[in-house]
Amino acid sequence: MAGRLDGKVAVITGGGGAMGGAQARLFASEGAAVCAADVNLEAAEKVAAEIEESSGRAIAAQLDVREAGQWQEVVAATEEAFGPVSVLCNNAGANFRVSFDEQTEEQWHTIMEIGLTGAFLGIKAIVPSMRKAGSGVILNMGSLAAIRPGGGSPAYAAQKMGMIGLTRSAAHSYARDNIRCVIVSPGHVDTPFIRGNNPHSPNDWSTSIDNPDNLNRRLDATPLGRLQTPEDIASAFLFAATDEAAMITGSMITVDGGAGM
Numbered sequence: 321m322a323g324r325l326d327g328k329v330a331v332i333t334g335g336g337g338a339m340g341g342a343q344a345r346l347f348a349s350e351g352a353a354v355c356a357a358d359v360n361l362e363a364a365e366k367v368a369a370e371i372e373e374s375s376g377r378a379i380a381a382q383l384d385v386r387e388a389g390q391w392q393e394v395v396a397a398t399e400e401a402f403g404p405v406s407v408l409c410n411n412a413g414a415n416f417r418v419s420f421d422e423q424t425e426e427q428w429h430t431i432m433e434i435g436l437t438g439a440f441l442g443i444k445a446i447v448p449s450m451r452k453a454g455s456g457v458i459l460n461m462g463s464l465a466a467i468r469p470g471g472g473s474p475a476y477a478a479q480k481m482g483m484i485g486l487t488r489s490a491a492h493s494y495a496r497d498n499i500r501c502v503i504v505s506p507g508h509v510d511t512p513f514i515r516g517n518n519p520h521s522p523n524d525w526s527t528s529i530d531n532p533d534n535l536n537r538r539l540d541a542t543p544l545g546r547l548q549t550p551e552d553i554a555s556a557f558l559f560a561a562t563d564e565a566a567m568i569t570g571s572m573i574t575v576d577g578g579a580g581m
């Protein structure tokens with residue numbers, strides 16, 4: 321049976337993470353060849369190995385999205401393995417859940433550099449490959465913070481709001497190259513980003529959804545009554561990557577169970 325992404329080549333940042341991993345598995349199951357790129361190489365390798373075990377095509381690559389030189393290596397490795405890149409998913413992100421008063425300059429830079437500068441560098445690195453492919457789709461990871469940032473981590477609000485500007489700028493700049501750019505904004509997704517304690521997204525009992533108070537606050541704020549899964553979000557990424565979305569560019573697709581209403 322024909323896959324919805326047959327012949328496509330996708331680079332997925334945060335490809336070892338929950339949402340990037342779900343995209344990599346879904347895209348590969350729909351016929352795409354995938355490069356799972358992550359600062360955590362071991363996690364990316366695990367995703368690529370799972371895909372290969374299911375007869376899909378995947379490689380893993382070490383990538384700190386803040387490093388332009390590493391982006392060049394990822395593009396070269398992906399082109400060598402599969403040919404020109406036609407889909408880029410910018411998932412890598414960071415957050416430090418502290419108030420405006422408490423957020424340090426270092427935290428600000430980390431959030432902005434991983435989330436926003438990383439996506440900017442990725443677009444610059446991959447557009448020449450998309451031109452070779454003849455078309456492309458750039459998919460940026462948004463958030464409720466791109467809709468209704470509220471209080472808390474100011475850099476996260478600025479990063480995700482900034483992602484809307486970056487999306488529209490890329491959509492405008494590259495439309496004539498037959499390259500689309502879309503931002504997908506999840507609500508609350510049950511992943512290590514809001515449950516675990518990782519260097520790019522630390523949580524403790526006061527912030528983690530392991531704490532029922534934090535979980536229930538999010539559930540109460542979600543009219544459809546459950547957290548999203550990484551697969552819910554990957555479905556929207558898949559749709560946006562296919563020609564079914566051929567006339568969608570510069571737009572935001574919200575997948576939040578109604579939380580942003």
Ligand SMILES: NC(=O)c1ccc[n+]([C@@H]2O[C@H](COP(=O)([O-])OP(=O)(O)OC[C@H]3O[C@@H](n4cnc5c(N)ncnc54)[C@H](O)[C@@H]3O)[C@@H](O)[C@H]2O)c1
Pocket residue numbers: 333334335336337338339340357358359360363383384385386411412413414434435461462463464505506507508509510511512513514518520521
């Ligand atoms: N989980 C949520 O509720 C939620 C909601 C909205 C948006 N988001 C966004 O989704 C994205 C992915 O989050 P997730 O929930 O899958 O979390 P995750 O922690 O499972 O995945 C994040 C991945 O990014 C990788 N990463 C971190 N820094 C990196 C860097 N410098 N270079 C390359 N890779 C790096 C991590 O190693 C990890 O594999 C983030 O941009 C986050 O802001 C999350």
